[in-house]
Amino acid sequence: MTKAGTTGTPVAAARTPAAVVRLPRRRGIELALIVLAVLLSVYGYCAVGLARTGTVPPGAVGYGAGLGVLALSAHLAVRVRAPYADPLFLPIGVLLNGLGLVLIYRLDRETPHDRAAPAQLVWSTLGIGLFIAVVLVLRDHRVLQRYAYVCVAAALGLLALPILFPAVNGARIWIRIAGFSIQPGEFAKVLLAVFFAAYLAANRNALAYSGRRLWRLQFPTGRVLGPIVTIWLLSVGVLVLERDLGTSLLFFGLFVVLLYVATGRTGWMAVGLLLAVLGAVAVGRMEPHVNQRIEDWLHPFATIEAGLGPNQLSQSLFAFAAGGMLGTGLGLGHSVLIGFAAKSDFILATAGEELGLAGLAAIFLLYALLVERGYRAGLALREPFGRLLAVGLASILALQVFVIAGGVTGLIPLTGMAMPFLAQGGSSVVTNWAIVALLIRVSDSARSQYDGREAP
């Protein structure tokens, strides 16, 4: 493995003789964008109050100051330990987290006995704390490669943990400790991404070049495939036992994407799709819970026609439709009609109703930008583990957004999952901040070692 930046290609060398190319750090831009993100969040917070009561909510200053302090500490950590990192990660994280807090605060107005925003703010603080810790402590992401098997053991342990706890709302994905609900599966995502990246980086040549050729597709041998499929089956099996299909879908997608990027074998995609179809059919047949989700997706208004009133999905669709192009305005929609999980799985419906298609498009663009920046960091790196890690983390975000946003808008069957940063849920927010921290670490390596060969 060669270190980038010490040698260049003839072309680059000709343009930049001898001297090391240093990219601009762009920390000033990051700071300006963070200030903008905090201001936008405070504006949203005030808009809710103005729409509901005609006054600026009393907590506006405290809320803005809290979010601002958190964001600035994160910025300082980046400035100190990851000065070359892409300047977009942190502001996007802050803006999405701030917007999520605004939406949850807004929904709290409808449920005076069930306030979720304060707890979410505490979790956000923990998340940014973890972000700062990762940025400060983890000096080089390649260290993680050494702990691949520790990671996978921890991930499987976390996934298995909720089986020991009682099911909540039909899914065994929560554990309750001292009044806090924790979803260990959320943390397992990052650990599994680290393991997949490390394992595939080490074995990608074996995976790519061995195996049989069938028609135009090359299939790998069982020897290399064995361990990884075993681990994948284990994690998926645990998830099916826990009935958390969203996460199961996410792991599967992550696995297939990383396998493809590592080997470039389209045969992997064929195997993946085949497995997905088989799995979907089997689970759909066996699990009444899943079967019901598919029925709901195909016929969202079946309960209405049966005279039982609208189900959550139809209420969610009603909310999106009510938003139209420009939305009703923050605080003026009726997405609370969705009822249970309006603040978590269905949080996007509130955004869709009150901010309209315009606001929703903006939110999707923020996610797209986050994912694209992650991929770009992967492209700019020169070593496979970092590349796969960046691609894996960015893909987790993209897939998670697709699975839950597609679910609540009726594009695909609904599976419970948290909208990254927006949805109520402590484990999710903490995990997403860990993902952004790792992306910043990877991106810092990529841009500080830039050799002028690839787009940074």
Next chain:
Amino acid sequence: MSEYGGGRPMARYIRHACAFCALLLAALLVNAARVQVVQSRVYDDNPANRRAEIARYGHPRGDILVGDEPVTGSVDTGEQLRYERTYRNGPLYAPVTGFASQSYGTTFLEHAGDGVLSGTDPLLSPLPLWNDMTRRPGPAGNVVTTLNRRAQEAAYRGLAGRKGAVAAIDPTTGRVLALVSSPSYDPGVLSGNGEAVTSAWARLNHDPEKPMLNRAVRQTYPPGSTFKVVTAAAALDAGAVTDLDAHTGSPDPYLLPGTRTRLTNEAGGCRDASLRSAFKWSCNTVFAKLGVDVGVQNMVATAQAFGFNDPGLRIPFSVAPSTFDPHVDRAQLALSSIGQYNTRATPLQMAMVAAAVADRGQLWSPYLVERTTRRNGETVAGSGAHPVRQVINPSTAERLKELMADVVREGTGTRAAIPGALVGGKTGTAQHGVGNTGVPYAWFVSWAQADNSLEPQVAVAVVVEDASANRGEISGGGNAAPIARDVMRAVLGR
């Protein structure tokens, strides 16, 4: 091609994977546009979507005004469907306002004026585009009625809970001055959406007294002798009678043509009576024969000119059509001409008959909404008097007025007389039921013109169906005329 570490162009696959993620997010955006813009109407219009209801009840409903006074209100319940309708003096105005219920919809003016009252009428907003942009509904408007509060109260007081109805209109414009149905109910008990509303709804619907039936416009009664106004009008207009005081050559009893049924009178002195005395003493025999003499064609034409057989009348809510059967033999025609057989009329229809006679044979379309206004009182839309047609010749109308005035001066309707005003009227005691065993309905139709006024000011029809009274006591002159008098006095201000 050669790459660090692997030797395979990983960058290419990263780009492919990135494109795949971009595709996923693009699919989300396209689908969101489908749900939010392209197909949003389907979702918005789904009956299970409560947003339309929430918006409808999210702001106070406009008021219905009698004079300058609102007779309705709105109360903030703090529930999901926030504002509920309230009524001041609900039973008095129920036949006009109807109800506005979150559970059972709207009726009467609450229904006909719903666009304005709920604030959705596009005319309400001075800048429609601006409201579309802000997506904030403008405040609701008000509906100002033509009702005369004192006439309405007088009618309601006069009926005193007995079954019956009163309709009063301004003969020269068609403005409805009073519209009362009794027994009535408080529409406020139906406003909300709770358990109490459901049980009130069931109770009102199963009440044998039918308090929610609007007897003034939705119930037809055999008009009995009051229909003799129409028969006399037809006879005079067709030339069957030219001199009010000439003998009509009618026998007493009258043998219905083609049958052996003998028609008799309550009063004496009807044999060969003149039209004037026959009208004054309400001789059935004379008018049955007159109807047959005039012929079915002329009778039908005159009745329809007054508004019978018209299913399209709206004031602005619909009025049950009054009927005069055009397919009758001569015996049936004889009975039809004295307001029996298939002849039926709403109280409003009989008020229209009196009004047309009073206003020189000119019929005006009755209307109940004076104008609709914005919250601040600016007029959104005004309604005016609309002439329907010249029902009878002005000279015929003048002679009919003379006949009707005689009834009040010295005939069966003396109890309707008002000092200082010219009052004309006609009593009626309509039999009904199989073999006329039902308790008869007491009718009185009249009009009044103050001595110092150039034009008639009010026409009124009263019907009292009083099941508790003895048959002999029920008569238009005894029961209904005093109510009509009080209503007319309220309008004349005496």
